[in-house]
Amino acid sequence: MSPRRTIAIVGYGTAGQALAVLLSRDHHDVHVFERAVAPGPVGAGFLLQPTGLEVLWRMELLPQVLHHGAAVRRLYGDTPCGRTVMEMGYATLDARLHGVGMQRGALFSLLAQAWEHPGNLQADTTIVEVDAVQGRLRDARGRWHGPYDLVIAADGAGSTLRTHVQGTQLDREYPWGALWCLLPRGDWAHYEELRQRYVAARKMIGLLPVGTRPGDDEQRLSFFWSLPRDQFAQWERDGLQRWLEEIATLWPQAHARLDGVRDSAQLARAGYRDAVMSRWSRERLVLAGDAAHAMSPQLGQGVNMALMDALALRDALRAHRDRDAALQAYVAQRRAHVAIYHFWSRWLTPLFQSDRDTLARARDVLFKPMGNLPVGRGHMLRVLSGTQRGWLGTLGLSSGFIDALAAPDAARLC
Template sequence: MSRPILHIAIVGWGSAGQAAALMLSDDGHRVEVFERAAAPGPVGAGFLLQPTGLGVLHEIGLLSQALAHGAPVLRLHGDTPSGRTVMDMAYADLDPGLYGLGMQRGALFEILRAAWQGRGSLHTGQAVTAVEAEQGRLRTADGAWHGPYDLIITADGAASALRTALGAATVDRPYPWGALWCLLPLAGWQHGGELRQRYRAARKMIGLLPVGTRPGDPVPRLSFFWSLPVGEFEATQSGAAGSFAAEVESLWPEAAAVLKALPEPGRLARASYRDAVLGCWHRGRLVAIGDAAHAMSPQLGQGVNMALLDAWALRQALRAETQLPSALARYERERRAHVGIYHFWSRWLTPLFQSAHDRLAAVRDLAFAPMGRLPFGRGHMLRVLTGTQHGVLGRLPLTPGLREALAAGRAPQDEARSA
């Protein structure tokens, strides 16, 4: 069965767009990318690659590069200032061969950029304002129409400008809470293999995630984030640096050594989030991937992982089907079956961690740790954490050879720590 070679336009040069461009170019398709930024670069805080996302990188031959820069994360631990453990999950409790990988967005951006370089066309400074889904054409902000293309992939993120071309969304709303973030030196932090979080009710949350290095910067770093309502960004960032630092350190005095490197609040980057559920992910020659298809709260930390899985599933669907409508339907069907449970849990969990509902937070503090010690509850929590939960009871199989590749990638870092 011969597969047709397609002329494909991708809108957006984030993780989803980069991964799709690389995989589809590898399959011989002619790919053009339209990116609104004049000088594309990584946007956002550090993130945690789960075994699902790591499996995609393994499949496309980029896992070793990711492991060279990322920081293995073996455990997620969250507690309150009084020392009450709210969450404590170790990857080894699900599978001794698994772990997460903390990464800087700049590292993954450069790895994907270098792998795709020379394989297609990247049009920078070209914001796409409209698409004709049936004709396969797109219009840029200068009024010019481009195409027709056999396929247009919208990968323009949670605030997608093209999502409406797929029809009315079931849900499409911003979250009232976001985060301020920055990168800090890892030196002096004693929990280098863990994602650590500190909560005060659901109103205050600090996170510290080891994210390794990036090309051009060999210094290991931590991703710091401070949760707060979006409406408080301005006041927090215009306030006195001393009062912000004092508030952060009072919430987490044990982390004072690394938190002393925090910049003044006005220099922290902003992150805001969106909840989007589409009625249909494709229409005509247009299909959505990544946050453009299924934006959700960052509580489950699945954004980049889902983007990689979407790009992989779309590639596989185009390989399996000779007709574009059948391929897009197959892609949507397979990814919806995986994404749905994460939309459900992110919607229910977000008020427990980012809200003014003190009573809900009190219930969380009392119930989460005991639930996590129950066999079913712990297994379910770990599968959701690792991205391997598929539906209510199913499991997403791991990529063949991933455990061995992860063990080989971690060995040099273990040797360096023991030396």
């Protein structure tokens, strides 16, 4: 058995929440620091891949996730003129697999309910400094907390603490962001698909089924519109009606779903970062989630990676009594998996979010045929599902999880 440790987690997003649940269940003394006055979800919805779903299965949360989420079996993208650009189905990889679209509010609630020590959450506390040697934290009011045996920085893509591990290779904002909101699903026909529409790489519209959330039984869609970050203000000045008319021209069916959107304030703005670290830990400090490996959302892996980080760190602390050995094992395992996703997100993003029309034209012509080739299709599906490990390897999924995901009554067990 690993020793009982005092552990501080900075950040109460998906990584921080999952870590709080898993480490508390192993009887560590866990304390969470969150800068928000009223902690809650940030964002509309996301696509849980089989890798992230397996972590939730191991946390005994899969039935609740399937109950509130929406099964997504296919990804499809086209242009306004009807050219299919992307078409991928999980069944090609394994007939029992699928993704799950979910509202951030739903996952936040399920993870919050699963943590047995909510009194150890200290909100409205911004941590600005970490003494990695002694395991102490200083907040924005000048107060020191600790010492702790281990400090986990899970403060998101815009992490202010990642520099404390002294291994930053790259940390930059992406020039493109997105507008997003939640919409009633209504009679949307593609309730088991992520649907996207592209105009070159300059415009991208997406609709993802994301199910329900505790306290709200209405089925919803997560809507997003790709936009350069420096154009957010101009978009608002141009007025909502002009934008709605553009969507009506590009995708009439999506426009019909926006019937209830009457104010630009109903759409939130999102930005993204690309962060690459040569090391993830120093002394008592270790990174997890987007703080360790922020990347473009183009591959939709952020939440899944955060969940996998949490499980891997829990397992490493179980396997090694020595802290340094545990952190080395955790970092080695996760970096081996994350590296290929950093590579592909960096190279694929300009194909879908950029001003490079030549790249977009090549994408429209070549992307689907490449996906029809056995080797290309298999690689694409493994990357999509989160099961690609390195260039040639595969991350295995347990048979118990696959059976639970495929069980027709799994969502009713909660």
